[in-house]
Amino acid sequence: MKSAVIVFPASNCDRDAATALKQLTGQTPHMVWHRDSELPQVDLVVLPGGFSYGDYLRCGAMASQSAIMRAIKAHADRGGAVLGICNGFQVLTEAHLLPGALMRNANLQFVCRPVALEVNETQSAFTRKYEHGQRVVFPVAHGDGNYFADDETLNRLEGEGRVALRYAPGQNPNGSARDIAGILNQKRNVLGLMPHPERVVDPLLGGTDGIKLFQGLLETLS
Amino acid sequence: MKARVFVTLKNGVLDPQGKAIANALHGLGFAGVGDVRQGKVIDIELAERDEARARATLKEMCEKLLANTVIEKYEIELQA
């Protein structure tokens, strides 16, 4: 499986994503600068966490206008896999590759902690290795992870089985609508999520629950 | 030309910042404070001198970047 990690100004989980990809796929990902207009030949594009453009104006807003985003849209349209983690999720919503928006956490504070999630949909390359309803623990680290969409959109997301991950009952760290932690696009080849699977791929660092996400991708895309 | 753009949350979108301010104002003893909403104001200097063209450009800026129309609405004010 070939992958690319996009580097925006002030991305800061780009190295973490690359390390996890290398460890779990055996291949070093391409690091792609946001101003490039073309993607290398890859199966997976990762938009990493961080504070692209300092999170100024709105998280992900300026990054969503980067030159590389057009190529990423084309890649997604062709059915290529796109994974947006944290800031990457914000960029995907701002770029309208995923519906809704991520607003300021309900308590207005940044939050970094391990959070229990439930895998709500296993019908995707990202989640196929998990069991339906399985509980996993990923850390969150964000100030703007409060997922918002209108009721119609939320109903559709749920109806179409596109809510991939939910915060376990009582664990919602940010006030997200319907405890949504991660969603899929209609074609199920684009996943955006606030928690960080790339930070739980090593038992030394607080868990290995993120490994299956990358394994699922590896099996599907290789 | 100087322009002022207001970007505020659409009605119906929850505004945690506004709510926090309202609570804080109550806490400070300000009675009679109802709903509070917080938005952004962006002041922009433009070289453009034609009002209609300026307005059109600003609208495009809002749609493309300044506002996220999924949750926000915007208003444009021109100051000659």
Add this chain to the structure above:
Amino acid sequence: MKARVFVTLKNGVLDPQGKAIANALHGLGFAGVGDVRQGKVIDIELAERDEARARATLKEMCEKLLANTVIEKYEIELQA
């Protein structure tokens, strides 16, 4: 009564957000964009009906909470 409070950075105080917005607008091809400054707008519903008293209360709110007067200034607008 409805009030609108503008809280903006004092002149001379660095506005990283404004700077980044200006750069982004240039990057999007909007020519002729000069200085950009970002501030907050806070809309407040007040039970008070007397304009002078409302203004005094709002001023107190700004000084105590809404503005950080070390780096920010504020303007108050009343809408009947």
Add this chain to the structure above:
Amino acid sequence: MKVRIDVTQASPIITPELVREHGLSEAEYGRIKQLLNREPSLVELGIFSVMWSEHCSYKSTRIHLKKLPTKATHVLQGPGENAGVIDIGDGDAAIFKMESHNHPSFIEPYQGAATGVGGIMRDVFTMGARPIAMMNALRFGEPTHPKTRHLVKGVVAGIGGYGNCMGVPTVGGEVNFHRSYNGNILVNAMCVGLARADNIFLSAAKGAGNPVVYIGSKTGRDGIHGATMASAEFDDASDEKRPTVQVGDPFTEKLLLEACLELMATDAIIAIQDMGAAGLTSSSAEMGDKGGSGIELDLDKVPQREENMTAYEMMLSESQERMLAVLKPGREAEAQAIFRKWELDFAVIGITTDTKRLVVKHKGQVVADMPITALSDEAPVYDRPYAERPPASGNPAFDAGKPLLESLVTIIASPDMCSRRWVWEQYDHSVMADTVQGPGGDAAVVRVHGSNKGLAITTDVSPRYCFADPYEGAKQAVAEAWRNISAVGAKPLAVTDNLNFGNPEKPDTMYQIVAGVNGIGEACRALDFPVISGNCSLYNETNGEGILPTPAIGAVGLMADVHRMAAIGFRREGDTLILIGRNHGHLGQSIYLREIEGREDGAAPPVHLTEEKRHGDFVRNLIEQGTADTVHDLSDGGLLVAVAEMAMAGGIGAELVAAPDATASIPFFFGEDQGRYLIAAAADTARRIADAAEKAGIPHALIGRTINRKLLSVAGAGEVTLERLSTAHENWFPDYMGGLEPPPVN
């Protein structure tokens, strides 16, 4: 400072009042005239005022700091550069320093703390290191003080706001509350970076004819006279005298970090230095001074954010996110391309010379021309008088009838002892995917990326001990830092300090400083723990009321294999608990006395450095061999608090034996004797540990075991559930911060 307004390029008449406003004494001004052989220009006066300020010149502390041990074979760079550097093997180097941003954080907590974080990060990456961990040591006024909540909220948000955006994990720190900080909070931030030992960048601008380049953000009228402000006392009128507060721009700093590291991968740099306090002035003067060269600046070339800035303003501006570098001639274009890619300002603003003078030009005029040594070597040095005070003494009486476990609950729910989760959950502590031990343990541990090595990091000081006994208290701070690093299984390597004190012109305060530095020196020598960097923050006084002496110690240690790291949480039921170290039941200055008896008296606990070293070496050895994996050092609150912390962290209960002397139960369980550790190990391992201790002549005692019920019991004193303990421990902070006090809007 009113002076800004009437600055003209023509030499104004320098009045005694103007001199005073610049924080210079009459004698100092006389000295300046002597050194220049004439009256200074206004720009020169400004330059002298910042360079001769306490903050930049260390005039009150310099002669004392010289006594600190700074050398060891693993020290690659001691004090004198932007940060200290130690060798951590395999060609790797750790670079670290701690610095205060106390005054700005009191005036504007969010921006003050944020720019403090930004400043210390620049000190570290200007030397070629990628920052890999941040710590913060915070002291606030008493919780009931009307400003405290607002300050806590702003400072914590500011530290998180900056560090999180930089993508550097904030892995630990300290938070204390005490009324002595009501008017002077302390915000000390520490940054640890990682570099290759053969690629360290220094600030000596050697050689003439080399381009001096400016990189980063534009210069504005930010924080003019910040350095002099950090060197003056506050009074009630300080509110009006506030210079413009700097606003941090972490986004630009992140770009600056990446751009600098990219440039550092080339060999274009001769010297580089961040612009911290006193910006362009101190960076250029220090680089020239260290390089033995002169520097000529043309201010018209400085990237400016505002119009009509005067030379005075540019030289004194403290705009953030800026660096000054000297390049090899002909390498400007290559450097510029890198900064352009990262969308940062880049300008050649001067040249090095062989005159050893700092020459500043503006609009075709020379506005300053002075020998650089006048700013550095010739800066005043004071041996300020001090009044020795006998330390507080005695072991205070206490009410022996108070119920043990109820007191425990009270203590672990008190402001200084409760969980800091509310604080550190606002910091990204796992970004960079190398945080092996985050906040909450004895020391944080960060893996050296791509290896099995780990750096253990801690910051410590107990100001109440330092107030009672500045010498023993300072020793204790070093010993505790050393102990914390040993407790996770790392070898303590070096120290950075942040000496926070009141007004050095007061003989009492000066004594605290002198005794404090002596205590640090003594402990560092005994523990083989050199001081490689540091910072002094004096004049922490408001209306004549000084802070508790607070010499914060930051320290770094190295472990060979992070898989062997020890942590505080109980791991197994049925483990035996072994106490290492002697229990004298020292209650003077203890948390117990303060929280339960409402008294702050008695002698500070004495620190026996040879015992400290033997006990620590013993425990570290056990961890390194894989014999011990559950270890906690004993500090604030003593034995019972340590056991409770281990139980809460592991979610496993414990039962403890009664105190050997039933009438001395309180000192046994709450005494704060130094040099102690608690180990939990399986029964047979525990026996081996006890045997080894016996052989080595190390005091030890079996004091209980972990159990399969979630409670803590003490023979003869009842029990308390872990749930009750945890609730009490976790709730204080969120309850306090959730109170009605309004949050700041930003």
